[in-house]
Amino acid sequence: MRNWYMDYLAPTSVEEAVGALAAQPDARVFAGATDLIPQIRAGRPEPGLLIDLKRIDRCTTVTKTDTGWVVGAATPTSRLTEDPDFSSTLPGLSEAAGLIGSDQIQNRSSLGGNLCNASPAADSVPAMLVNEVRAVVAGGNGTRTLPVGDITTGPGKTSLADDEFIVEFEIDAPPPNTGDAYLRMIPRTEMDIAVVGAGAQITLDADGNCAAARIALGAVAPTALRVADAEAALVGNPINDDTLAAVAAAASAACNPIDDKRGTIAYRKQVAGVLAKRAVKLAADRAAGTNANGAH
Ligand SMILES: Cc1cc2nc3c(=O)[nH]c(=O)nc-3n(C[C@H](O)[C@H](O)[C@H](O)COP(=O)(O)OP(=O)(O)OC[C@H]3O[C@@H](n4cnc5c(N)ncnc54)[C@H](O)[C@@H]3O)c2cc1C
Numbered sequence: 001m002r003n004w005y006m007d008y009l010a011p012t013s014v015e016e017a018v019g020a021l022a023a024q025p026d027a028r029v030f031a032g033a034t035d036l037i038p039q040i041r042a043g044r045p046e047p048g049l050l051i052d053l054k055r056i057d058r059c060t061t062v063t064k065t066d067t068g069w070v071v072g073a074a075t076p077t078s079r080l081t082e083d084p085d086f087s088s089t090l091p092g093l094s095e096a097a098g099l100i101g102s103d104q105i106q107n108r109s110s111l112g113g114n115l116c117n118a119s120p121a122a123d124s125v126p127a128m129l130v131n132e133v134r135a136v137v138a139g140g141n142g143t144r145t146l147p148v149g150d151i152t153t154g155p156g157k158t159s160l161a162d163d164e165f166i167v168e169f170e171i172d173a174p175p176p177n178t179g180d181a182y183l184r185m186i187p188r189t190e191m192d193i194a195v196v197g198a199g200a201q202i203t204l205d206a207d208g209n210c211a212a213a214r215i216a217l218g219a220v221a222p223t224a225l226r227v228a229d230a231e232a233a234l235v236g237n238p239i240n241d242d243t244l245a246a247v248a249a250a251a252s253a254a255c256n257p258i259d260d261k262r263g264t265i266a267y268r269k270q271v272a273g274v275l276a277k278r279a280v281k282l283a284a285d286r287a288a289g290t291n292a293n294g295a296h
Pocket of ligand 1: 020029030031032033034035036037038053073094099100102105109110112113114115118121122124164165167191193194263
């Protein structure tokens with residue numbers, strides 16, 4: 001029998017949420033609660049106050065801007081898969097969002113929760129890393145904007161202060177001739193945690209060579225990571241068997257995975273190379289079909 005009481009607050013402004021977080025150190029924000037409720041039921045954490053972000057307009061609004069998109073951090077991920085404009089412009093990020101759990105889960109789950117739960121295997125994070133998504137963070141000291149890669153610091157850990165939360169994500173529209181992709185390996189066909197995830201964003205030049213490359217891996221280290229050596233192997237070069245082999249080797253070498261029942265270290269390293277290669281190829285194929293607006 002638990003001996004603590006939990007209050008619930010549904011603020012309608014960022015300022016109200018920040019004030020509530022600052023006033024009660026054991027408060028926790030939530031969006032879909034698809035991670036948080038199972039964790040509370042399992043005994044940890046034991047928040048004294050749950051702050052629901054879903055009634056704050058900025059946290060649940062998806063806006064197309066002149067330069068890209070602003071996605072509220074608590075927006076259900078189903079909105080990102082159902083929006084044809086978003087999905088065709090950022091297919092890799094949209095597909096990553098569409099891999100989270102089931103339809104029911106995606107009607108609750110959010111990018112903010114997926115990131116801040118800080119699971120190394122979170123599916124949207126490699127896709128956000130390759131799109132260099134920025135998080136707008138509100139807290140007692142005001143608002144700051146930082147790269148998504150600066151948010152998670154280890155399993156279950158973030159760099160956010162106790163009185164901070166992510167309000168929204170800023171996502172640049174991809175440049176012309178650019179495509180992105182996210183692929184994951186799971187033992188089942190759905191509803192499973194990635195053994196490895198790989199994201200890529202590729203820009204091609206007029207000759208079809210790689211002009212820019214971003215490659216990220218999930219579930220193979222304490223946090224999702226960008227693979228600089230794999231990116232360097234592509235830039236300035238054609239995307240062919242030789243450069244894809246170099247991508248695979250660099251991705252396998254960048255891994256620092258754990259050994260568990262879902263995959264050994266050697267298996268995860270091997271799969272990371274294969275998936276990185278495939279994600280690059282898919283992103284490059286999408287880039288080759290890109291029109292001047294970056295849409296497909
Ligand atoms: C059946 C099932 C299947 C799942 N399958 C997958 C899967 O395939 N892939 C996958 O990646 N995940 C999966 N998950 C995990 C989960 O659904 C995702 O991580 C989801 O994106 C979490 O979003 P949420 O809004 O529900 O987070 P919440 O549970 O609301 O929050 C998660 C954590 O983030 C914090 N948080 C939430 N929003 C913010 C914010 N804006 N700022 C700061 N901190 C915040 C909360 O305090 C909490 O610590 C699954 C979960 C279930 C129950």
